[in-house]
Amino acid sequence: MLDAFRRNRRLLQAILLLFIVPSFVIVGAWDMVNPQASSNGLAEVDGRPITQQQWQQAHQRSLDAMSAQFNGQVPVSAFDTPASKVQTLDELIQREVALASALRSRVFIPDQQLSALISEVPQFQVDGRYNFEHAKKFLEARGLTTQQFEVDLRSDLMAERLPRAIAESQFGSRVLARRLSRSESESRRIWLVSFPSESFFAQALPSQQDIETAYQARSSEFQTSERVDIEMIMLKDPSSADLVEKFSNLIYEQSDSLKPAAEALGLGISSFKGLVRNEPFAVTGLSQDDQLVLNHQALRAALFSNDVLVERRNTESVEVRPGLFVSARILAHEPSKPLPLSAVSGKIKSDLQARKASELAGQAAQQWADANKTSPAQKPSDAREFWVSRASLTVLQPVLGKAGPAGLRDLGVQLFASDFLMKEPRVIEIGPSFGSLVAVWVESKLPAESDSDVRGRVGPVFSSLERLEAQESFSSWIRHQEKVLDVKRHPERLAARDS
Numbered sequence: 433m434l435d436a437f438r439r440n441r442r443l444l445q446a447i448l449l450l451f452i453v454p455s456f457v458i459v460g461a462w463d464m465v466n467p468q469a470s471s472n473g474l475a476e477v478d479g480r481p482i483t484q485q486q487w488q489q490a491h492q493r494s495l496d497a498m499s500a501q502f503n504g505q506v507p508v509s510a511f512d513t514p515a516s517k518v519q520t521l522d523e524l525i526q527r528e529v530a531l532a533s534a535l536r537s538r539v540f541i542p543d544q545q546l547s548a549l550i551s552e553v554p555q556f557q558v559d560g561r562y563n564f565e566h567a568k569k570f571l572e573a574r575g576l577t578t579q580q581f582e583v584d585l586r587s588d589l590m591a592e593r594l595p596r597a598i599a600e601s602q603f604g605s606r607v608l609a610r611r612l613s614r615s616e617s618e619s620r621r622i623w624l625v626s627f628p629s630e631s632f633f634a635q636a637l638p639s640q641q642d643i644e645t646a647y648q649a650r651s652s653e654f655q656t657s658e659r660v661d662i663e664m665i666m667l668k669d670p671s672s673a674d675l676v677e678k679f680s681n682l683i684y685e686q687s688d689s690l691k692p693a694a695e696a697l698g699l700g701i702s703s704f705k706g707l708v709r710n711e712p713f714a715v716t717g718l719s720q721d722d723q724l725v726l727n728h729q730a731l732r733a734a735l736f737s738n739d740v741l742v743e744r745r746n747t748e749s750v751e752v753r754p755g756l757f758v759s760a761r762i763l764a765h766e767p768s769k770p771l772p773l774s775a776v777s778g779k780i781k782s783d784l785q786a787r788k789a790s791e792l793a794g795q796a797a798q799q800w801a802d803a804n805k806t807s808p809a810q811k812p813s814d815a816r817e818f819w820v821s822r823a824s825l826t827v828l829q830p831v832l833g834k835a836g837p838a839g840l841r842d843l844g845v846q847l848f849a850s851d852f853l854m855k856e857p858r859v860i861e862i863g864p865s866f867g868s869l870v871a872v873w874v875e876s877k878l879p880a881e882s883d884s885d886v887r888g889r890v891g892p893v894f895s896s897l898e899r900l901e902a903q904e905s906f907s908s909w910i911r912h913q914e915k916v917l918d919v920k921r922h923p924e925r926l927a928a929r930d931s
Contacts, residue, residue: 475524
């Protein structure tokens with residue numbers, strides 16, 4: 433098909449591939465390998481396994497995408513949580529369920545649609561126009577044939593067809609949207625009494641015994657950072673798949689040195705000192721590729737594996753982005769070790785004092801609330817009065833002080849909770865950086881439906897309702913299809929992988 437398109441290069445008005453395949457289709461046309469049946473698969477959908485390797489590739493892409501949203505300033509390890517690992521598996525299962533359902537429903541993707549999408553892939557274009565030879569070389573460098581890419585892309589499109597039809601069949605209620613818009617425009621008159629933690633610091637000083645006990649209990653927290661010095665070579669934008677294979681073979685077959693691969697392929701060897709195991713590597717003057725490589729989750733995992741860290745072998749070839757392959761090895765290793773009490777006693781003292789002061793602030797707030805169960809007709813002398821809406825929460829920022837935006841959001845949730853419409857005081861804990869508040873609801877005002885603020889909110893609220901209904905319909909459909917397709921999950925194997 434790509435060869436036919438080379439002879440007839442019509443540029444069709446199609447939406448870019450990025451926007452056609454929905455976000456839950458995280459594996460497919462760009463996969464480097466086809467998953468094979470495996471006894472340690474993480475799940476089965478209609479008899480087809482989801483393998484460890486398939487999950488690993490999808491999870492790495494997900495982590496890289498999240499890190500890219502923060503321009504690489506947040507380490508990939510920060511997103512590599514147990515919850516994110518399960519989410520990746522769930523998304524893979526959803527994709528396979530959608531594909532299996534499409535096959536059973538005989539969903540068909542016309543060749544013309546597939547060709548139009550392929551022509552719009554930016555990596556397949558030269559000077560803004562589709563180029564078959566360029567596309568072929570691009571895929572070959574990643575171990576794919578044009579035929580395999582077409583098969584995988586067709587699967588992606590089939591997998592998203594039914595979920596999209598379900599999502600587009602939902603209709604939100606404009607009556608409900610107007611009611612919610614009016615509710616969101618509500619303003620409330622409240623009294624606030626603040627009990628900041630800093631007012632109780634003097635009463636919260638920990639004893640030396642408290643500090644020593646905390647040091648023993650939290651000894652695992654007080655360790656020096658494990659770090660390594662490394663050297664590495666990079667193969668950038670290889671002209672053929674043979675070069676990629678030769679690179680991988682050389683670093684594997686002569687795993688005690690990077691020099692043979694560097695000399696055979698004309699690559700430079702670079703070295704870096706002080707790479708900390710679970711911290712981003714940020715040194716002034718690094719190139720964009722160096723930053724990407726040194727903070728890449730898969731390379732980090734390989735560096736601290738037993739083969740590389742203890743046996744001092746080369747890492748396997750790691751593709752950190754399309755066309756950039758890397759291998760590294762350890763030059764020096766500095767294990768973590770316990771810090772002496774003298775080095776951390778100040779931090780422990782500060783933590784204990786802040787926690788105790790916050791507890792004392794909460795106790796004082798509760799005592800005030802208990803003493804004012806029946807709210808007085810007039811504002812208490814130690815309370816401050818505010819008229820506040822969801823859109824004007826910032827008027828409360830001076831009360832919160834160091835609590836910051838997060839504390840403000842949490843306070844807003846509490847103040848506009850449905851069960852806060854009562855005159856009984858409510859104790860609200862803002863956190864150790866602030867302390868506690870006592871809030872008293874006095875009265876509320878709702879604008880008319882004709883109010884300009886209400887009318888301005890109807891459109892966004894209506895769109896949100898449609899999205900929520902579409903998501904709920906999709907989730908219900910997936911749950912039903914999982915029963916039909918006899919989906920089996922093996923989360924214990926995912927947990928075993930990390931142990």
